[in-house]
Amino acid sequence: MDVEKPLFVNIWGGGFTRPSWAVLLLVFTVFAVLCFQISTNTVFPIWTVLDSEKSGIPADPRSCSGFFRPGLPRKVVKSITDFGGVGDGKTSNTEAFRRAIRYMENFGDKGGSQLNIPKGRWVTGSFNLTSNFTLFLEEGAVVLGSQDPKEWPVIEPLPSYGRGRERLGGRHISLIHGDALTDVIITGKNGTIDGQGKMWWDLWWNRTLEYTRGHLLELMNSHNILISNLSFVNSPFWTIHPVYCSNVVIKGMTILAPLNSPNTDGIDADSSKNVCIEDCYIESGDDLVAVKSGWDQYGIAMGRPSTDIIVRRVSGTTPTCSGVGIGSEMSGGISNITVEDLYIRDSAAGVRVKTDNGRGGYITNITINNITMERVKIPIRFSRGSNDHPDDKWDPNALPIVKGIFISNIVSVDTKKAPVLEGIENSPFEGICMKNVTLSGLPSSATWHCEFVKGDTVGVYPMPCPQLQTNNSSFSCPHS
Numbered sequence: 078m079d080v081e082k083p084l085f086v087n088i089w090g091g092g093f094t095r096p097s098w099a100v101l102l103l104v105f106t107v108f109a110v111l112c113f114q115i116s117t118n119t120v121f122p123i124w125t126v127l128d129s130e131k132s133g134i135p136a137d138p139r140s141c142s143g144f145f146r147p148g149l150p151r152k153v154v155k156s157i158t159d160f161g162g163v164g165d166g167k168t169s170n171t172e173a174f175r176r177a178i179r180y181m182e183n184f185g186d187k188g189g190s191q192l193n194i195p196k197g198r199w200v201t202g203s204f205n206l207t208s209n210f211t212l213f214l215e216e217g218a219v220v221l222g223s224q225d226p227k228e229w230p231v232i233e234p235l236p237s238y239g240r241g242r243e244r245l246g247g248r249h250i251s252l253i254h255g256d257a258l259t260d261v262i263i264t265g266k267n268g269t270i271d272g273q274g275k276m277w278w279d280l281w282w283n284r285t286l287e288y289t290r291g292h293l294l295e296l297m298n299s300h301n302i303l304i305s306n307l308s309f310v311n312s313p314f315w316t317i318h319p320v321y322c323s324n325v326v327i328k329g330m331t332i333l334a335p336l337n338s339p340n341t342d343g344i345d346a347d348s349s350k351n352v353c354i355e356d357c358y359i360e361s362g363d364d365l366v367a368v369k370s371g372w373d374q375y376g377i378a379m380g381r382p383s384t385d386i387i388v389r390r391v392s393g394t395t396p397t398c399s400g401v402g403i404g405s406e407m408s409g410g411i412s413n414i415t416v417e418d419l420y421i422r423d424s425a426a427g428v429r430v431k432t433d434n435g436r437g438g439y440i441t442n443i444t445i446n447n448i449t450m451e452r453v454k455i456p457i458r459f460s461r462g463s464n465d466h467p468d469d470k471w472d473p474n475a476l477p478i479v480k481g482i483f484i485s486n487i488v489s490v491d492t493k494k495a496p497v498l499e500g501i502e503n504s505p506f507e508g509i510c511m512k513n514v515t516l517s518g519l520p521s522s523a524t525w526h527c528e529f530v531k532g533d534t535v536g537v538y539p540m541p542c543p544q545l546q547t548n549n550s551s552f553s554c555p556h557s
């Protein structure tokens with residue numbers, strides 16, 4: 078028995094005959110004591126980490142799969158040059174795009190079609206997409222939005238808004254538009270769609286905008302859509318706007334607009350169902366991602382909710398707005414939303430729930446988990462609007478219902494202000510649950526500002542407002 082051997086040398090190594098049982102016993106004892114000492118502080122982390130490694134389950138099995146059903150490769154593949162396109166950055170390709178789509182419409186029920194945009198700079202006015210269709214931007218392809226407002230014709234307002242969002246009446250069509258489509262893919266090798274929005278921002282800034290600005294991409298009443306692997310920049314208004322859609326995947330997108338550009342939201346999922354937004358980087362002058370569902374009496378009348386939406390692994394910055402905004406237009410209802418694994422920096426708010434008197438509708442079952450923030454002014458904010466109504470026919474008795482917001486695993490560093498949670502009188506926000514929320518960098522005098530909210534918290538720093546303090550041992554959040 079050679080117990081003098083140094084303990085940890087070559088116990089299980091090659092060339093060693095057999096470890097003596099006494100050595101093993103000693104090692105085991107030391108290991109057990111060490112484990113016990115560690116485990117008195119943190120029982121679960123160690124063992125769950127080991128278990129998940131052993132089980133071979135991938136670290137992150139979550140993805141958008143299931144939201145979009147890919148079809149067969151398209152039968153007909155053409156290039157924009159086949160329709161007379163010229164990628165010189167000057168020639169208008171509006172007719173080339175429209176001609177291409179008119180041609181490709183014929184193949185919707187004959188195996189589908191794909192339009193390739195090669196390297197080059199392709200100026201165009203607005204054009205529509207078609208069903209069973211792929212728009213593919215090669216590496217170095219840049220589609221440029223026309224600087225002539227007439228090439229963005231005015232179309233009907235959305236029924237759930239009753240008017241243009243910014244101006245009464247109709248609204249400019251989006252640069253790329255689709256209505257009542259199925260099976261559409263907009264993708265490529267990180268090609269760019271550049272709305273050249275400055276002209277529109279100027280019109281907005283100098284108050285000469287006649288009709289609401291157009292989006293960069295809007296799809297209405299459409300199903301089974303994939304938007305991926307592209308850069309969308311300088312949208313005149315909200316960048317990607319699926320409205321009355323279902324089964325939409327937006328993945329691997331880079332969305333950029335100047336940080337001071339007005340209302341250049343990244344992605345607005347609006348009155349849509351089964352939407353998955355994943356792995357996107359967004360910098361813009363408004364919310365990075367927003368979930369909406371119509372405006373006051375028009376949204377109530379239409380009653381088209383946004384539901385079953387996932388926003389995951391989105392990062393970016395918006396100095397005047399929020400990482401994720403729920404509302405403020407939410408009159409058709411918003412429910413079953415999951416927001417997770419976000420990184421938000423240098424922004425006015427991290428997560429913001431916005432509503433107002435007159436909205437009606439509901440915001441329920443919102444799960445927000447694992448958000449990291451740096452230099453975010455107000456990490457968590459609920460606000461009740463600023464008299465932002467479509468017209469004077471809104472119903473003051475139409476109070477929104479906000480119930481069931483589960484916020485967990487939030488870290489915010491260099492925070493400027495404690496949460497501001499303003500619910501609505503006569504319709505307090507209920508079931509506001511927070512768990513493991515650490516907001517650091519605040520002055521010691523910082524306190525939460527809460528009005529008309531009720532809920533429970535555990536592991537929240539700094540100490541939440543009394544309305545959210547759980548003063549008995551039963552923390553009642555269903556998602557905890």
Ligand SMILES: *[C@@H]1O[C@H](CO)[C@@H](O)[C@H](O)[C@H]1NC(C)=O
Nearest residue numbers: 184185186188208209259260
């Ligand atoms: C799209 O393709 C599918 C499958 O080939 C077909 O069933 C469907 O009718 C097509 N849609 C349109 C609008 O042509």
Ligand SMILES: *[C@@H]1O[C@H](CO)[C@@H](O)[C@H](O)[C@H]1NC(C)=O
Nearest residue numbers: 175203204205232254255256
């Ligand atoms: C595109 O579709 C809209 C309706 O969704 C229509 O008003 C417009 O005329 C269409 N544009 C073209 C170029 O076909």
Ligand SMILES: *[C@@H]1O[C@H](CO)[C@@H](O)[C@H](O)[C@H]1NC(C)=O
Nearest residue numbers: 267268269307308309310331
């Ligand atoms: C795509 O291009 C943008 C610039 O337009 C760049 O910032 C981004 O990193 C690129 N993404 C990939 C995946 O190459």
Ligand SMILES: *[C@@H]1O[C@H](CO)[C@@H](O)[C@H](O)[C@H]1NC(C)=O
Nearest residue numbers: 275276277279280283284285
């Ligand atoms: C407003 O901006 C537009 C677009 O840049 C410009 O054509 C127009 O002259 C401007 N109007 C005023 C009053 O500054």
Ligand SMILES: *[C@@H]1O[C@H](CO)[C@@H](O)[C@H](O)[C@H]1NC(C)=O
Nearest residue numbers: 264265303304305306328329
């Ligand atoms: C995005 O591009 C990568 C690299 O080319 C590719 O592997 C992936 O399948 C693409 N994803 C989507 C959703 O288009």
Ligand SMILES: *[C@@H]1O[C@H](CO)[C@@H](O)[C@H](O)[C@H]1NC(C)=O
Nearest residue numbers: 382383384385411412413442
């Ligand atoms: C929310 O999700 C639950 C469970 O998946 C489902 O039963 C419920 O219908 C969903 N709510 C809405 C409004 O779709």
Ligand SMILES: *[C@@H]1O[C@H](CO)[C@@H](O)[C@H](O)[C@H]1NC(C)=O
Nearest residue numbers: 385386412413414415442444
């Ligand atoms: C809440 O939404 C999640 C998805 O975000 C869903 O899995 C869950 O079933 C919903 N719960 C209820 C009560 O609707």
Ligand SMILES: *[C@@H]1O[C@H](CO)[C@@H](O)[C@H](O)[C@H]1NC(C)=O
Nearest residue numbers: 390417418419420447448449
């Ligand atoms: C939290 O989100 C970050 C991305 O911001 C991700 O890297 C990390 O894996 C996530 N953590 C968990 C436990 O899922």
Ligand SMILES: *[C@@H]1O[C@H](CO)[C@@H](O)[C@H](O)[C@H]1NC(C)=O
Nearest residue numbers: 447448485486487488513514
């Ligand atoms: C609290 O949340 C942070 C950020 O997601 C995470 O890193 C940490 O492990 C969580 N702590 C507990 C006790 O769950």
Ligand SMILES: *[C@@H]1O[C@H](CO)[C@@H](O)[C@H](O)[C@H]1NC(C)=O
Nearest residue numbers: 531543544545546547548549
């Ligand atoms: C405990 O909760 C009740 C009811 O929510 C509240 O009235 C009371 O002030 C709380 N007490 C403390 C010590 O927080």
Ligand SMILES: *[C@@H]1O[C@H](CO)[C@@H](O)[C@H](O)[C@H]1NC(C)=O
Nearest residue numbers: 533548549550551552553554
């Ligand atoms: C303690 O919490 C439970 C569950 O939330 C609640 O039903 C009960 O009224 C609370 N008790 C007090 C004394 O606040």
